[in-house]
Amino acid sequence: xxxxxxxxxxxxxxxxxxxxxxxxxxxxxxxxxxxxxxxxxxxxxxxxxxxxxxxxxxxxxxxxxxxxxxxxxxxxxxxxxxxxxxxxxxxxxxxxxxxxxxxxxxxxxxxxxxxxxxxxxxxxxxxxxxxxxxxxxxxxxxxxxxxxxxxxxxxxx
Numbered sequence: 419x420x421x422x423x424x425x426x427x428x429x430x431x432x433x434x435x436x437x438x439x440x441x442x443x444x445x446x447x448x449x450x451x452x453x454x455x456x457x458x459x460x461x462x463x464x465x466x467x468x469x470x471x472x473x474x475x476x477x478x479x480x481x482x483x484x485x486x487x488x489x490x491x492x493x494x495x496x497x498x499x500x501x502x503x504x505x506x507x508x509x510x511x512x513x514x515x516x517x518x519x520x521x522x523x524x525x526x527x528x529x530x531x532x533x534x535x536x537x538x539x540x541x542x543x544x545x546x547x548x549x550x551x552x553x554x555x556x557x558x559x560x561x562x563x564x565x566x567x568x569x570x571x572x573x574x575x
Contacts, residue, residue: 433464
């Protein structure tokens with residue numbers, strides 16, 4: 419059959435990106451999605467690029483993250499929203515192949531070997547990104563998802 423073409427799709431900063439989609443004021447400040455400090459010790463589950471640049475790391479305790487980045491805005495997780503966006507991303511993947519292997523809520527493996535002719539040769543990642551850019555203005559929800567989705571493919575540019 420020849421070489422297989424497998425894409426690893428990882429929605430970068432997924433939880434933080436979803437939070438910023440619903441709360442645009444968080445886009446311009448260092449922010450992190452964090453576990454509960456009162457119920458547990460509280461750790462950083464995800465952070466945006468501004469928090470990352472300030473030195474905040476995933477799985478760091480909230481108190482450590484705040485000591486590194488005093489302006490850090492912490493928000494609680496909203497797993498229902500993340501699941502919804504994860505399903506939307508997988509619906510897009512299924513337009514390119516029915517061979518989608520979920521790895522986590524924000525990661526999947528796509529076998530696009532059989533999709534090469536359908537979507538323009540062996541460059542399925544670029545075509546998938548091009549599709550996302552073309553359709554991102556169809557609806558508010560789709561645009562929000564695709565802003566997150568496009569980040570996942572930046573490494574293929």
